[in-house]
Amino acid sequence: MEPPRGVLSSIWNFICFLPYFIGLLLLGTIKGIIFCPLICLTMTFGNLAIILGLWPVHCVWTYYSIFCSKQLGPILKLVLFVCMPIPLIIWPVVGIVGSIVGGAAFGFLSPIYATFDAVGEGKSNEFFHCFYDGTWSTIKGSFTTIRDFADVCFHSYFSYMADLRQESPDGKYHEIRLLHIPGAVIAGVLCFLVDMPMISLIALYKSPYMLFKGWHRLFHDLIGREGPFLETICVPFAGLAIILWPLAVAGAVLGSIASSIFLGAYAGVVVYQESSFWMGLRYIVASISIYDEYSNDILDMREGSCFPRFTLGHF
Known part of the structure; x- marks a missing residue:
């Protein structure tokens, strides 16, 4: 039926x-x-x-x-x-x-x-x-x-x-290479200091779009009885999702800010694995571009990123 x-x-x-x-x-x-x-x-x-x-x-x-x-x-x-x-x-x-x-x-x-x-x-x-x-x-x-x-x-x-x-x-x-540990620590700290504010700004900038796009999709499904509104038993939960969607957006922003800590700390891993401090500096810029491009894909925004995405290979 x-x-x-x-x-x-x-x-x-x-x-x-x-x-x-x-x-x-x-x-x-x-x-x-x-x-x-x-x-x-x-x-x-x-x-x-x-x-x-x-x-x-x-x-x-x-x-x-x-x-x-x-x-x-x-x-x-x-x-x-x-x-x-x-x-x-x-x-x-x-x-x-x-x-x-x-x-x-x-x-x-x-x-x-x-x-x-x-x-x-x-x-x-x-x-x-x-x-x-x-x-x-x-x-x-x-x-x-x-x-x-x-x-x-x-x-x-x-x-x-x-x-x-x-x-x-x-x-x-x-075995651990003690010679590269200082550079890895410095790169991790630098990437954290750069990535956390930049990713936080990107997340805050895109949060209104995520809020209204999510509401648009939920109301569209409500009117057409599609998605989570298809089954009658799911209607109250889906209606609750509409009401609590701002909390989900706020949680996504906080999650992005928290993930920037680990994303920045990974620069130390790159420096240690590649045995190159320069690779860690390139990763600082590349990580911001990766996050920006990934968030664009999630929100169905324009593909790509305005930040350069350096590869981690050598010149």
Whole structure:
């Protein structure tokens, strides 16, 4: 059956489904509020026991594997011995904070998603599944997450350390070139100082276009019942997307600003890999051009970039 056309039919379907949507959202939110503390505590204490229980073993075995590694050179081993305490100390903090945030998000969002999924096709008793789905499945999912985390911290970790101690197929080992590290650091700092303000300005300059282009596309789909508005159950979510689209644009701008940090720091990698400080300077200009051209492609703007895009090859 063809979807209804016209603004009035779309608005009428939206109004008819709105109470149904609000009821499911409230029910899912109530279940999320109930299960969020339980799931958060379960995942936090489960992962905490794994992290703290294996942390002394990880510290000792990491240093032992680095010392016995046949894939690392002596200078690189010395650098790793000096720098390794930093990630080993940060790891428990990051793991615990990640468990708290991840457990809270999973415990709150999983019942909501399951509540909406309960009214999908193939469910025999939708009323029962609206209340039941997302309860026991969320609890089982939290234990599955803890088990998978334990597998990574135990089996995967020791497997990786065993591979590190083995000799590489070509018989060579990795070594760090200390001579190029100062140039790499300088290039990374310079690229960060240039790329971050330039990419931020480009993102801010194109954000109004992204805002109105996104609204134009969403309203076009709303009128024609296309895209996210094709299915009736998706209409409230798509309508919510129209309302929250400015937040998505703001998030894209902030994401661009954050990505400029890593994009700028990569200049140090270019200098180190190419053994040329000049290549790092060329990358500073090329990275801005790459971002400008990529953002133009995403927004369906004019192809290319007004910035020169130097290749990283030698003259």
